[in-house]
Amino acid sequence: MRKQSVIAILMVLVFSLAASRHASAQKPPTPPPELTKEDVANELTNATKQMNDVTNHLGANAAAANKAADKWREQEKAIEKLRTDAKKEADQAKDLADQALEAAKKCDKAKYADLKMKATSHANSAKSMTKSADSKEAGLTKGMDALQNQMNDAEKASLKAETDAGNIKGGTNMAPMGGFNKAQQAYNDALDDKQTASDLRSYRITRDFIKGQLKDAKTDNDPTKALDGVKEDLDAAEKALKDCPPKEGAMAPKPTNEIYVALDTNCGTNVDLCNIKEGQDSRPVADSLGMQDCGAIATTTTDAVYHCPGSASRADTIKTRAKAKDICVGFSETNYCEGGAPFNSERSKFVNPVPIVIQLRRAVR
Amino acid sequence: MKRRFITTLGVVSLAAMCAFVSSPVRSQNRNPNNPYLYTTGSWGQSYRDQWGHWKVGLTPMGEGNSAWDIETGQDNPVVVAFVDTGLDYLHPQIARANVWINPNPNTKPSGGGQNRYVDDLMGWNFVDGDNNPWDNDGHGTFTAGIVAATINDGQGIAGINRGVKIMPLRVLNFLGRGQTAQIIPAIIYAADHGAKIINMSIEQDMAARSQGLQWAVDYAYKKGVLIVVAAGNQGRDTSTTSPSGLNHVLTVAGTDTHDKRLGFSNWGPSVRISAPAEEILSLRARKTDMLVMFGAKEYARRHAVLGPDAKYYHATGTSFGAPFVTGVASLILAKNPNLTPDQVEHMLLMSADDVESPGWDQLTGYGRLNARKALEADPNYYLYCEVHKLTPAKDDNGADVVKVFGTVRGSTLDRYEVQLGQANQDVSTYKKLDEKQGKSVDSGLVASFPVSEISSQGEWVVRVVAYDSAGKMRESRNSMKVE
Numbered sequence: 001m002r003k004q005s006v007i008a009i010l011m012v013l014v015f016s017l018a019a020s021r022h023a024s025a026q027k028p029p030t031p032p033p034e035l036t037k038e039d040v041a042n043e044l045t046n047a048t049k050q051m052n053d054v055t056n057h058l059g060a061n062a063a064a065a066n067k068a069a070d071k072w073r074e075q076e077k078a079i080e081k082l083r084t085d086a087k088k089e090a091d092q093a094k095d096l097a098d099q100a101l102e103a104a105k106k107c108d109k110a111k112y113a114d115l116k117m118k119a120t121s122h123a124n125s126a127k128s129m130t131k132s133a134d135s136k137e138a139g140l141t142k143g144m145d146a147l148q149n150q151m152n153d154a155e156k157a158s159l160k161a162e163t164d165a166g167n168i169k170g171g172t173n174m175a176p177m178g179g180f181n182k183a184q185q186a187y188n189d190a191l192d193d194k195q196t197a198s199d200l201r202s203y204r205i206t207r208d209f210i211k212g213q214l215k216d217a218k219t220d221n222d223p224t225k226a227l228d229g230v231k232e233d234l235d236a237a238e239k240a241l242k243d244c245p246p247k248e249g250a251m252a253p254k255p256t257n258e259i260y261v262a263l264d265t266n267c268g269t270n271v272d273l274c275n276i277k278e279g280q281d282s283r284p285v286a287d288s289l290g291m292q293d294c295g296a297i298a299t300t301t302t303d304a305v306y307h308c309p310g311s312a313s314r315a316d317t318i319k320t321r322a323k324a325k326d327i328c329v330g331f332s333e334t335n336y337c338e339g340g341a342p343f344n345s346e347r348s349k350f351v352n353p354v355p356i357v358i359q360l361r362r363a364v365r
Numbered sequence: 366m367k368r369r370f371i372t373t374l375g376v377v378s379l380a381a382m383c384a385f386v387s388s389p390v391r392s393q394n395r396n397p398n399n400p401y402l403y404t405t406g407s408w409g410q411s412y413r414d415q416w417g418h419w420k421v422g423l424t425p426m427g428e429g430n431s432a433w434d435i436e437t438g439q440d441n442p443v444v445v446a447f448v449d450t451g452l453d454y455l456h457p458q459i460a461r462a463n464v465w466i467n468p469n470p471n472t473k474p475s476g477g478g479q480n481r482y483v484d485d486l487m488g489w490n491f492v493d494g495d496n497n498p499w500d501n502d503g504h505g506t507f508t509a510g511i512v513a514a515t516i517n518d519g520q521g522i523a524g525i526n527r528g529v530k531i532m533p534l535r536v537l538n539f540l541g542r543g544q545t546a547q548i549i550p551a552i553i554y555a556a557d558h559g560a561k562i563i564n565m566s567i568e569q570d571m572a573a574r575s576q577g578l579q580w581a582v583d584y585a586y587k588k589g590v591l592i593v594v595a596a597g598n599q600g601r602d603t604s605t606t607s608p609s610g611l612n613h614v615l616t617v618a619g620t621d622t623h624d625k626r627l628g629f630s631n632w633g634p635s636v637r638i639s640a641p642a643e644e645i646l647s648l649r650a651r652k653t654d655m656l657v658m659f660g661a662k663e664y665a666r667r668h669a670v671l672g673p674d675a676k677y678y679h680a681t682g683t684s685f686g687a688p689f690v691t692g693v694a695s696l697i698l699a700k701n702p703n704l705t706p707d708q709v710e711h712m713l714l715m716s717a718d719d720v721e722s723p724g725w726d727q728l729t730g731y732g733r734l735n736a737r738k739a740l741e742a743d744p745n746y747y748l749y750c751e752v753h754k755l756t757p758a759k760d761d762n763g764a765d766v767v768k769v770f771g772t773v774r775g776s777t778l779d780r781y782e783v784q785l786g787q788a789n790q791d792v793s794t795y796k797k798l799d800e801k802q803g804k805s806v807d808s809g810l811v812a813s814f815p816v817s818e819i820s821s822q823g824e825w826v827v828r829v830v831a832y833d834s835a836g837k838m839r840e841s842r843n844s845m846k847v848e
Contacts, residue, residue, distance in 0.1 A: 242474075242481065270546055270577045298550035300557075300584060305577065307546040331576035336569050336607070337544035 037174065040164050044176035047154075047161040051183040054154040058190045062199035065147045069206040075140045076210045076217075079133050083221035086129035090223030090230075093122035097233035104237035112241065116234055123230045126223045137214055144207045158184060267337035269308040269315045270297070272330035276304050289321045289329075307335060395425040397433075397516040399523040401646055407671060408679055410644060412622050415522055417511075417641030420622070421689055422737040423525060432736035437516075438526035438699040445512060445529055445562045445695050446555035448548060449505030450541055451490065451498040452533035453650035456506060457676065458514040458521050465532040467558065482554070488533040489554055491547040501539035503653030507678060508566045509533065510648030511688035512695065521677060522646055525692030525736075528699060532560050536567075540658050543567070545607075549581045552592075556585035561698050563590055564691040565608055566684035568597035568631075575607040586613040591698075591706040593617060593691045595683040596631040603633035610635045615710055617690045618729050619643065619683040624720040626728040630683050634753040634771075634808070637710070638717050639729035642686035646671065649678035656680065693736045700740060708744035711776075716742040724840035725751040748775035750831035752811065752843040765816040769827055771841065774805040777834040783812040788824035788844055795828055822847050 100115035161180065165171035190196055276282045282304035286294055294308035308314055315332045322329040401414040413419055424431045444465050454464050467485050474481035482489060488498045500506045513531045514524035534551040537543040555563050563585060582592055594608045596618040603610040609631055616635045619627040619642025627642055649670060656664040671677040694709050716739040717732030725731050752771040760766045773781045780802045786795030798814045811829055819825055825847055830840045
């Protein structure tokens with residue numbers, strides 16, 4: 001009995017909810033703003049003006065568009081060439097990246113560095129060419145569509161003004177309607193002009209052909225896959241390199257090839273994460289302190305010391321965060337990078353301890 | 366017979382013959398027979414080329430006073446890490462047997478960041494993150510050579526320890542510059558890989574004590590590693606520097622041929638001992654000229670290079686005093702491998718020859734290293750007495766006092782006295798102000814006395830004298846100028 005009552009209550013609730021949702025769905029749509037005669041008159045006047053503008057230049061524009069076909073075709077060919085060249089560059093970059101990966105797997109750091117540089121150069125070239133082709137294609141398409149867009153806009157404006165005039169009482173008899181009808185007629189007449197019609201037809205065929213060519217060129221020469229492959233190869237190579245230091249046989253004197261930046265004062269920060277349990281990964285602890293870009297430099301059974309690049313001011317930030325999160329930080333300090341070997345035969349000037357002077361004049365009897 | 370002699374000479378090269386004839390070593394059958402140990406004035410100086418060895422007692426064997434008569438290091442190899450610019454491990458006087466070879470090189474990454482230590486066959490290059498600690502600067506080979514150059518092989522210089530195993534850990538680049546982010550892991554590496562001593566001839570230009578370095582030093586110390594560091598060449602107080610001002614390090618000041626502190630050698634409470642550091646002769650890493658690398662303005666290129674094959678170099682700096690202490694410490698550990706770092710330190714300090722001001726002083730610590738006496742010292746005996754600082758202050762009643770800060774402690778400390786006297790008077794006339802029985806002080810307040818004890822202006826000396834239960838004494842003095 002009690003169970004039935006509960007079910008009944010639930011059903012009532014469900015129905016009431018459904019009803020409320022249904023009610024909101026039946027809300028009447030907002031009515032479009034009511035057109036006034038003045039609005040329609042303005043529309044007709046504007047449409048008339050727009051249509052007359054198109055009509056007045058239609059013949060000349062159609063002829064010009066027809067004449068521009070060869071120029072557009074040349075531009076299209078140039079864009080197509082850019083895309084095929086970009087693809088070649090990307091493919092070359094991918095080949096070089098493949099070779100770089102192989103060199104890295106064989107721990108040939110010098111060869112890897114050389115191939116990586118070349119692969120990156122070709123990849124950058126491919127990206128640059130593709131960007132240029134995209135930009136030029138957008139410009140060409142805009143130019144080719146200009147006349148057709150102008151005509152479409154005029155026709156749309158005309159159709160809308162005519163429709164709106166029919167929707168209000170006395171709209172078809174309004175004063176601007178006369179001019180509007182004349183403009184429409186003139187436009188139709190212009191379209192019927194043999195030369196114009198011929199030019200327009202040629203223009204449209206050429207335009208559609210060129211657009212098709214551009215589309216094919218883009219599809220056939222897409223460098224995306226090759227460029228993604230370059231990145232994947234180089235990333236994999238970097239990983240491979242980390243696992244292959246030189247073997248004993250390769251142990252030999254090293255040439256001096258370091259670059260020392262004497263004035264670099266952004267030496268970074270060293271941070272000791274303490275109370276790390278044996279076997280525990282300290283990385284999440286470091287990450288929680290905003291140390292994602294820091295790397296472990298030393299580990300013991302209880303501590304992990306990280307070095308963070310950048311400004312030494314991070315030391316305090318990390319300390320503050322650690323305190324707020326109750327994370328054990330043994331030290332967080334500047335990475336002193338001005339250390340060196342203490343010798344210099346020229347340091348002949350004698351520097352003695354500061355003498356201990358006690359000012360006791362008033363106290364002395 | 367005569368004919369045969371001439372025939373033999375005919376097959377000997379001229380250079381070898383000259384070396385044979387000119388070497389006093391072979392003709393006198395001394396051991397070690399390394400020529401530079403016996404020659405004088407090779408670069409125009411008036412003293413022996415390896416004067417430091419003679420000064421500390423590393424003299425020819427069999428003459429009754431050589432430290433090598435007690436221990437050569439041959440039979441018990443001690444691993445010594447050099448945290449420095451690396452090592453020219455192909456130098457003719459760096460024997461393969463004297464380079465630490467990792468018995469268990471890592472096959473999988475074990476460190477962090479670039480310090481993955483894979484194939485760490487003979488140390489690590491923390492600058493480049495690889496396993497080749499080659500020395501492109503020369504400093505590391507020079508310091509290591511003082512300890513590990515081959516002995517009794519008839520060439521060049523004599524090292525200190527015949528059996529030492531050098532663990533080269535490269536933390537300084539080809540200009541001799543480095544950073545704590547490289548030194549910290551190097552210290553940890555040394556401690557984790559069996560080094561018994563770490564030599565760090567390194568100083569930080571910035572006047573700061575690095576907590577990171579202290580953390581690493583503490584770690585190594587707890588693992589039983591003796592850490593020997595150079596005091597530094599800035600002529601300043603070590604209490605604000607790293608690593609010379611850190612706890613648990615043995616800070617070595619530099620002295621000259623007359624046992625005087627070198628003027629640029631850093632000074633302060635942390636200076637424990639001193640060692641020869643002026644115009645020291647050691648090994649030159651190939652293609653290096655470290656004074657050029659260092660940017661010494663008045664130095665003429667290759668001026669410090671020595672020897673017909675340019676394998677040697679002479680230079681000055683506290684960097685080169687520290688390896689003398691390291692070398693002798695390694696002989697001590699070779700003789701008794703079970704000693705703790707503290708025990709080795711006791712032996713070195715308690716046996717040092719007192720130089721400069723009597724007793725401990727902040728210029729030269731307990732004195733200049735004496736190798737033979739150190740090897741003979743009792744590892745369990747110590748009596749430390751140091752006056753670090755005098756400070757005018759007010760006591761709890763507002764009266765003017767002078768506070769004496771320092772250290773007094775000993776294995777059998779009986780008492781210590783605090784005395785006051787004028788600098789120009791004999792210490793026997795000094796007035797005893799205080800005496801404390803059996804009380805140890807470790808870097809703290811030793812005593813405090815009223816200013817009224819000072820009767821006139823001028824230079825006054827506070828002298829603290831500690832006595833052990835056998836009546837042996839050790840003192841330390843510090844002066845103040847009263848105006």
